[in-house]
Amino acid sequence: MRPATAKPAWAKFPHADKAFIYAGASLKKNWERLHRGDQEPFPADPAVQEAWRLYHQGEFQAACEAGLAAGIDGYNAANKAAMIYATYLEGDERRKLETFQGIAARCGELQRAQPKNVNGHYFQAYALGRYSQGISVLKALTDGLGGRIKSALEATLRLEPRHAEAHSALGAYHAEVVDKMGAMVARLTYGASKELAVKHFETALKLTPDSAIACIEYANALVMLFGDKRMDDAIDLYEKAAAATPVEAMEKLDVELAKSELEDE
Numbered sequence: 001m002r003p004a005t006a007k008p009a010w011a012k013f014p015h016a017d018k019a020f021i022y023a024g025a026s027l028k029k030n031w032e033r034l035h036r037g038d039q040e041p042f043p044a045d046p047a048v049q050e051a052w053r054l055y056h057q058g059e060f061q062a063a064c065e066a067g068l069a070a071g072i073d074g075y076n077a078a079n080k081a082a083m084i085y086a087t088y089l090e091g092d093e094r095r096k097l098e099t100f101q102g103i104a105a106r107c108g109e110l111q112r113a114q115p116k117n118v119n120g121h122y123f124q125a126y127a128l129g130r131y132s133q134g135i136s137v138l139k140a141l142t143d144g145l146g147g148r149i150k151s152a153l154e155a156t157l158r159l160e161p162r163h164a165e166a167h168s169a170l171g172a173y174h175a176e177v178v179d180k181m182g183a184m185v186a187r188l189t190y191g192a193s194k195e196l197a198v199k200h201f202e203t204a205l206k207l208t209p210d211s212a213i214a215c216i217e218y219a220n221a222l223v224m225l226f227g228d229k230r231m232d233d234a235i236d237l238y239e240k241a242a243a244a245t246p247v248e249a250m251e252k253l254d255v256e257l258a259k260s261e262l263e264d265e
Helices: 026-034 046-056 060-069 072-088 093-113 118-135 137-142 145-159 164-181 183-190 194-207 212-242 249-264
Strands: none
Touching: 026 046, 046 060, 046 072, 046 249, 060 072, 072 093, 072 118, 072 249, 093 118, 118 137, 118 145, 118 164, 137 145, 137 164, 145 164, 145 183, 164 183, 164 194, 164 212, 194 212, 212 249
16 A cells, blocks of 8 residues: 655745734734735634734745644635635646635535635635636636626625625626626626626725735736726736735735736736
C-alpha cells in the first residue's frame, strides 16, 4: 500500500507587511474597517479570532487550517482564506477548481447549521462564481450554476443589505450573463440586465468608496458591457484602485492587480 501523498504547501503571500498584523486587541479595534466589505461580525471565540488574524496578514494556509480546526464557527475564516488564496496565488488550475468546490460544499454545511450566517451564503456564491469562470461562464450557466450563484447573493443581501462585496458580485453576475447570453436572453431567462449590473456596482462603491476590488470589478464590467464607450471610466476606476491604501493582505493583492492591469494598457 502506497503512503498518502502529502498535499503541496500553499504559495506564500508575496507582500508580507507588519502593518497587516493585528495582534491582541488591535484586531477588534480595526474590525469594522477590515470587514467593511463583507460585514463579518467579530467572533467571540479566540481561536476564530486567531484564524482571522492569520488571514489578514496573508498566512492563508495557516488561516484556513486554524479556521477549520475551530469548527463550524471558523468556517468563514477558513473559506475566505482559501478563496482569496485560490483566486490570486494558486497556479494549478485543477487545485484551484477543487478549492472552490470545497468552499462551496462547506458553505452548504454552514447554511444548514446557521441559515442566517451572511457569509455562509456570500462565500458560496463567490466560490461558485470563480469556479464558473474556470470552467467557462457559458457552461456554468448551462449547468444551472448561474441560478445558484444568484440565489446565494440575493440571500446575502436579504440578510445584510450593506454587504458591498455581494453587491459587486451580483453586478458581475449580471454583467457576465448579459455578455455571454445577449441582453434579451439574459433579461428573459436569467433576470439579468446592464442596468442592474451598474446599480449594484454603484451601491458597492457608495458602501466602500475606498475599496480597490469594488473599483476593479466595476471597471471590468464596464468594458464587458460597453466596450470603448466606457473605457475612460474603466481606466479611472483602475487608477483609483491602484492608488488605494491596503490595510490587509487581500486588499494588497487587489491593489497590485490594479497596478498590473494598468501596466498592460
